[in-house]
Amino acid sequence: MFKLAALFVIFTFTECTYGATWVYSQGPYGPENWLNSYDACGTMSQSPIDIVHGATVADEKLGKFNRTTFTAIPDKMTLLNNGHALQVNLEGGYTVSDRNVLPGDYQAFQFHLHWAAVNQSRGSEHWIDGKQYFAELHIVHYNTKYASIGEALTQHEGLAVLGVFVAIGSETNENIDLLLNPIAQIQQYNQQMIYSSKFDIGRFLPEDLENYYRYSGSLTTPPCFESVVWTVFNEPIYISRAQAETLQTSLYARANSTDLVGGNYRLPQPLHDRKISRPGKSGASPLTSTILLHVTSMLVTAYALRF
Numbered sequence: 648m649f650k651l652a653a654l655f656v657i658f659t660f661t662e663c664t665y666g667a668t669w670v671y672s673q674g675p676y677g678p679e680n681w682l683n684s685y686d687a688c689g690t691m692s693q694s695p696i697d698i699v700h701g702a703t704v705a706d707e708k709l710g711k712f713n714r715t716t717f718t719a720i721p722d723k724m725t726l727l728n729n730g731h732a733l734q735v736n737l738e739g740g741y742t743v744s745d746r747n748v749l750p751g752d753y754q755a756f757q758f759h760l761h762w763a764a765v766n767q768s769r770g771s772e773h774w775i776d777g778k779q780y781f782a783e784l785h786i787v788h789y790n791t792k793y794a795s796i797g798e799a800l801t802q803h804e805g806l807a808v809l810g811v812f813v814a815i816g817s818e819t820n821e822n823i824d825l826l827l828n829p830i831a832q833i834q835q836y837n838q839q840m841i842y843s844s845k846f847d848i849g850r851f852l853p854e855d856l857e858n859y860y861r862y863s864g865s866l867t868t869p870p871c872f873e874s875v876v877w878t879v880f881n882e883p884i885y886i887s888r889a890q891a892e893t894l895q896t897s898l899y900a901r902a903n904s905t906d907l908v909g910g911n912y913r914l915p916q917p918l919h920d921r922k923i924s925r926p927g928k929s930g931a932s933p934l935t936s937t938i939l940l941h942v943t944s945m946l947v948t949a950y951a952l953r954f
Contacts, residue, residue: 669869671731671911678913681869688871693916694864695772698879698923703860705927710747712856712878717741717849721755724842726826728833728898731868732911733826734759741848743788743807749876753788753807755848756796760784760826761867762813764910765895771812772867772912773879780883781891782813783912784851785867805874806866811852816885822850823886830897837902853882861924867913 669684670676682689722739740755762782763770771783786809789799799805825846832840858881865873886894898908 671913681871685869685871687865687873688869690865690871690873691917691919692864692873692921693871694867694875694877695774695913695915696862696864696918696921696923697774697777697915698860698862700776703923703925705929706861706924707927707929708747709859709861709924709926710745711926712743712748712852712859713745714849714852714856716743716745717852718847720845720847722845724845725839726829726833726842727839728836728908729759730836730900730908732759732761732908733830733833733894733898735826737848740788742791748878749788749807750804751807752791754791755786755788758784758786758848758851760813760894761912762891762894762909765907767910768815770910770912773810773812774915775812775881780812781815782886782894784811784813784884785809786811786848786851800874801872802874804863804876805872807876807878809852810877810879812880812883814883814885815888815891818885818887820884820886820890823884823890825850827890827893827897830893834897835899835902836904851884853880853884855880855882857926858882859925862921864921 668676669681671678673679676684719741721737721741723737725736727734727736734757736757737755742752742754743749744752760782761770761772768781769779771780772785773783788807788809789796790802790805790807793799793802793805829840829842832838860877860879860881862877863873864875864877865871866875895909896907900906900908
């Protein structure tokens with residue numbers, strides 16, 4: 648219990664924990680200046696990134712996530728406005744123990760959302776081929792081989808984050824309403840609410856758990872530790888425009904302020920020499936696969952014309 652409680656404080660990134668202030672807007676405490684207070688924010692393996700599909704590498708060792716893993720109900724769930732995001736803290740969350748998808752045993756301990764500001768349409772942290780979605784859900788896990796989550800926070804592969812894009816569609820997403828219906832109870836900074844009826848996290852995942860991108864990166868907020876095994880799913884989930892507007896207009900970023908939480912995303916960081924992998928047969932790049940598909944089609948057609 649103490650171990651989890653300690654990490655909830657750490658991962659909320661309160662100013663009192665790290666002794667400095669950070670915001671998403673431009674200025675002395677904005678993203679371009681985070682490295683002045685948090686050294687890791689200026690290092691070489693930062694997140695998020697713009698994922699260029701054509702530059703990804705197929706890895707046959709990467710498998711499909713098992714949906715049943717995510718059906719376990721946490722022991723306790725707390726909805727929180729931490730001033731930077733809408734967050735749900737978990738106690739007794741599920742554990743992913745499949746070496747085909749992650750390099751260790753990782754237990755879920757919180758998830759949170761990043762989304763577009765009012766009157767804006769783009770707010771995801773990761774991009775795909777230059778495309779930014781309305782929002783992005785991050786489900787955060789720690790590697791249980793470490794004595795505490797606080798220790799895992801600074802270790803190589805100490806954390807694993809599942810990133811899920813959120814797009815605006817035509818229908819209401821009843822699962823997202825589990826976050827939005829009680830949002831009036833946490834409108835003010837640092838307000839929180841304990842769920843009386845708990846639910847599984849799998850309901851926030853896309854249908855397709857086989858196609859995703861994998862790379863080594865960092866926390867996308869200060870202290871920016873480079874300890875994260877990132878999984879970014881290709882397929883988004885959808886919410887209605889009304890739900891998007893509720894998210895954009897409901898939470899206040901600071902005490903005694905009318906500033907709203909939103910636009911809470913960091914711009915893509917340089918990839919440098921990192922590799923982005925995806926499940927698939929090794930040896931063929933996306934471009935090569937496409938060329939082979941066309942060549943095969945032409946050969947089949949030519950063969951058929953002989954008869």
